[in-house]
Amino acid sequence: MAYSEKVLDHYNNPRNVGSLDKKEADVGTGIVGAPECGDVMKLQIQVDKETGQIVEAKFKTYGCGSAIASSSLATEWVKGKTIDEALKIKNSDIVEELSLPPVKIHCSVLAEDAIRAAIEDYKKKQGTKDQEQ
Amino acid sequence: MKQNIRKRPIYMDYNATTPCDPKVVEAMLPFFTEKFGNPASRSHAYGWEAEEAVSMARRQVADLIGAGPKEIVFTSGATESDNLAIKGVAQMYGEKGKHVISCVTEHKAVLDSCKRLETWGYEVTFLPVDARGRIDLDELKKAIRDDTILVTLMAANNETGTLHPIEKIGEITREHGVLFHCDATQAIGKVDIDVDRAKIDLLSLSGHKIYGPKGVGALYVRRRNPRVRLVAQIDGGGHERGMRSGTLAVTQIVGLGKACSLLQEGMKQEVEHCRTLRDRLETSIMDQLDYVYINGDPDNRLPSMTNLSFAYVEGESLIMGMKDLAVSSGSACTSASLEPSYVLKAAGVEDELAHSSIRFSLGRFTKEEEIDVAVEQVVSAVRRLREMSPLYELVQEGVDLKTVQWEAH
Numbered sequence: 001m002a003y004s005e006k007v008l009d010h011y012n013n014p015r016n017v018g019s020l021d022k023k024e025a026d027v028g029t030g031i032v033g034a035p036e037c038g039d040v041m042k043l044q045i046q047v048d049k050e051t052g053q054i055v056e057a058k059f060k061t062y063g064c065g066s067a068i069a070s071s072s073l074a075t076e077w078v079k080g081k082t083i084d085e086a087l088k089i090k091n092s093d094i095v096e097e098l099s100l101p102p103v104k105i106h107c108s109v110l111a112e113d114a115i116r117a118a119i120e121d122y123k124k125k126q127g128t129k130d131q132e133q
Numbered sequence: 134m135k136q137n138i139r140k141r142p143i144y145m146d147y148n149a150t151t152p153c154d155p156k157v158v159e160a161m162l163p164f165f166t167e168k169f170g171n172p173a174s175r176s177h178a179y180g181w182e183a184e185e186a187v188s189m190a191r192r193q194v195a196d197l198i199g200a201g202p203k204e205i206v207f208t209s210g211a212t213e214s215d216n217l218a219i220k221g222v223a224q225m226y227g228e229k230g231k232h233v234i235s236c237v238t239e240h241k242a243v244l245d246s247c248k249r250l251e252t253w254g255y256e257v258t259f260l261p262v263d264a265r266g267r268i269d270l271d272e273l274k275k276a277i278r279d280d281t282i283l284v285t286l287m288a289a290n291n292e293t294g295t296l297h298p299i300e301k302i303g304e305i306t307r308e309h310g311v312l313f314h315c316d317a318t319q320a321i322g323k324v325d326i327d328v329d330r331a332k333i334d335l336l337s338l339s340g341h342k343i344y345g346p347k348g349v350g351a352l353y354v355r356r357r358n359p360r361v362r363l364v365a366q367i368d369g370g371g372h373e374r375g376m377r378s379g380t381l382a383v384t385q386i387v388g389l390g391k392a393c394s395l396l397q398e399g400m401k402q403e404v405e406h407c408r409t410l411r412d413r414l415e416t417s418i419m420d421q422l423d424y425v426y427i428n429g430d431p432d433n434r435l436p437s438m439t440n441l442s443f444a445y446v447e448g449e450s451l452i453m454g455m456k457d458l459a460v461s462s463g464s465a466c467t468s469a470s471l472e473p474s475y476v477l478k479a480a481g482v483e484d485e486l487a488h489s490s491i492r493f494s495l496g497r498f499t500k501e502e503e504i505d506v507a508v509e510q511v512v513s514a515v516r517r518l519r520e521m522s523p524l525y526e527l528v529q530e531g532v533d534l535k536t537v538q539w540e541a542h
Contacts, residue, residue, distance in 0.1 A: 003453070011453055017521050034539035035524055036484035038447055038473070042523035060523040064449040068521065117540075 003065055004099035010069035015076045018058040020044040028122025032113045039063030039107065041071045043114035045078060045086075047122055052082045059114075066104040070094050070111035083119050142459040143503045147342075147496035148291050148319060148438060149461060153388065154344040154497070160391040161346065164384040172381050173372065183383045190390025194351050197393040198317075198336060199327035206352045206373045207386050211318040214337035214352035215242040215285075217377065218314045221363030222283050222335070223250050226312075230280030231255040234273065234311075237479040238262050238295075239287055243316055247285070260286075265430035266295035266480045274305055283312045288320035292463060292476040292492060293429030294438045296324065303332030312361060318342055318350075322396045323404060323435050328353060334361050340385065344497060345392030349385035352377075407437035407495050410504050414493060415439045417508040422515055424528075428463075428477055428490055438494035440477075442486040443511075445525040446518040451491060454514030458507055463490035485534075 003011070019042075022029045026047050033040040039062060046056035057075035061068045073094055078086040094100070094108035144152075164186065172187045174180025191202040208214045223233065235247050237259045247257045258276045260268045273284070284306045289296050299315055306313040314335040317326055322343045328336060336353040340346050354376065355361045369378025396403075419425050424444035440463070443451060448462035463474030473487035482490070493507070519525040524534060 011450070014521065019526065031523060032540050035488075035534060036539075038484075038488040040523050040539070042526075060521055060526055062445060062522045062524045063447050065453045067447075068450055113540075 006098050007066055007069040007100070010072040010098070011065045014059075014068060014072040016058050016072065016079075017060065019060065020046055020056065020058050025125055026122075028118040028120070028125065030114045030117025030119075030121055032117055033063070033110050035062065039067045039110060041067065041110050041114040043071060043074060043111075043118045045118045045122060047083065049126075052084075054078045054081055054083065054086055063107065063110075064104070066098070066100055067107040067110065069098055070100070070107045071114060073097060074111040074115055078115060083122070086115055087119060089115055140457070142457045143506060144459045145493045145495060145499070145503075145507060146459050146461050147499075148294075148492065148494035150341045150347065151344045151496055152498065153346055154392065154395055156395060157345055157388045157391045161384050161388040164387050168383075170383075172383060173370065183381075186387050187381055187383060190386045190393075193390035193394040193397070194338075195353075197321070197397050198338075198353060199329050200336075200353050201356065203374075204328075204353050204356050206354055206376045207381060207389075208350045208352055208377055209348055209382075210341070210350035211240075211316065211337045211339035212242040212350075214339075214350050215240070215314075215316055216246050217352055217363065217366050218335040218337060218354075219243065219246040219283065219285055220249065220366055221376070222312055222314065222361070223253070223255055224364035225362050226282040227255075230278075230282045232258070232278055232281040234258045234260065234276050234281060234284045234286075236260045236262065236268055236286055236297075238266055238290055238293075238476045239285070240291060240316055240318070243285055243287070262295075262479055264481050265433075266290055266293050266428075266476070267430055267433075268297060270298065270301055270305065273302065277305070277309045277311060281309070281311050283314060285314040285316070287316040287318075288326060289317075289324060289435050290429065290476060291319045292474055293440045293480070294319070294435035294494075295429040296320070296433050296435070299326070299331045299333065306334075307332045312359075319435065322400055323407070323437055328355070334359070340389040340392060343392045343396060346385050346388040349382055349389045351389065403497055404436050406497075407499070410495050410499055410501065411437060411439055411493075413501070414495070414504050414507060415441070417504075418511055421508075421512045426486060428480070428482060428486075435494075437496060438492065440490055440492045442482065442490045443515050444486060444489055445522045445528065446515055447488050448490055450518055451489070451514055454518060455507075455510045458510055460494075461492045463487050463492070 020027045029044045031042045042060045044058045045054045048055050057079045059071040059075045061071045091108040091112040170179030170183035172184040191205045195202045312334045315333045316337045318339045321338045334355045340349040426442045428440040463477050477487040
């Protein structure tokens with residue numbers, strides 16, 4: 001299969017690979033996919049509580065080149081955005097940016113899900129903390 | 134040509150196809166131009182010359198498998214041979230019985246021919262395999278019924294290299310008076326096959342897996358004890374003793390014959406060459422990486438290949454990382470169907486490990502230096518991708534992945 005230049009670039013030089021401490025209150029972690037399906041994405045965000053801005057994002061992905069590229073791109077895009085802005089990222093934007101072929105669209109869907117899951121996790125943490133206070 | 138031609142990757146996909154041996158090409162060349170006759174032309178020297186070349190090729194193919202030249206039917210390849218054997222036998226002996234036995238890990242050419250029989254009202258038993266891809270001979274015996282007419286089982290599996298015990302299978306089928314068709318496409322040239330010793334009644338082989346040209350193959354059809362008859366699947370001029378019509382592809386056939394005679398001379402050294410390199414590849418990789426598993430039967434498989442699963446790394450991304458290697462993967466992502474390998478699944482390999490499998494198949498032209506480059510690329514790509522893998526991270530943290538609730542997609 002031929003990959004687009006952008007997929008190859010993300011695969012060869014993935015942005016923001018790594019992990020944040022998932023126990024931290026300002027970190028949201030989303031893990032989506034399943035090993036038996038051939039792709040699992042972990043996407044983490046660190047949020048500035050004052051501004052609501054995503055100041056750091058990291059990912060780790062088990063999956064094909066397009067899955068790695070989709071999650072790499074997702075971390076790049078969410079950085080600097082507020083949570084609400086990040087929620088507006090659609091899988092179709094990722095498809096377009098990376099020129100993913102139809103068989104790889106599920107990779108972009110997974111990346112969108114990963115962003116949502118990470119934000120949800122962060123919000124949940126904030127919610128419980130607010131209750132504690 | 135200019136220098137900007139990309140360096141070609143190291144070829145380690147000999148199970149998919151092989152290059153033509155230059156000696157094969159040399160033998161074929163005159164038959165494109167000056168020796169272009171039709172072997173069916175009995176009235177002039179052009180025809181006689183072509184007929185003679187085909188006869189020689191027929192003998193070369195027959196000699197390699199211990200058959201007689203009159204038992205060889207030339208076809209367009211192993212897929213056609215499998216189709217002809219299975220459908221041809223079924224139609225010829227359909228009045229005697231309508232039951233056929235095969236196995237879940239056979240090549241699609243066999244499986245789909247069997248499925249076609251089912252639409253014609255035949256019943257097919259697909260034997261299961263164990264974790265190493267082996268069938269249970271007792272199950273084979275139990276599956277044979279009064280109306281069983283054919284057992285079709287491959288000699289060596291294309292994906293894992295697992296060998297079926299063909300001599301024991303032949304013993305059983307002969308004893309029960311059932312015909313035995315063996316798809317030997319992958320085994321020819323790598324394992325000794327003698328149709329009499331293994332009591333094989335029909336055998337499929339292909340040119341392009343043994344350094345011959347693509348588009349040619351053969352079906353061995355036993356002529357005595359028992360005499361096997363077939364219903365032709367392609368009708369026409371009655372070539373190949375009525376079993377396969379169509380003007381003989383003399384050039385291709387000459388190439389196939391030459392390929393067989395080269396194997397006859399050099400197979401022993403070639404097998405040793407491949408085995409040494411395969412062992413070096415496998416051992417070096419496994420010495421440097423953990424969580425690597427051999428698929429298939431390590432004790433009884435083709436000497437020229439290994440199929441390895443690299444846990445926590447997905448096959449397609451791994452192939453992307455090994456830029457200088459031409460290998461294949463059992464991962465869904467590299468197939469059109471988006472399903473991981475049915476051969477690995479049948480052997481009980483978990484989907485996750487099937488997604489992580491890579492087949493390295495070596496051959497006549499593989500060099501030792503290439504093995505070292507391959508090892509280095511595999512090891513560095515796997516390490517890099519594991520650094521990026523959330524699964525590897527979880528395992529390093531001591532999490533049992535089976536206890537994780539995945540949000541399946």
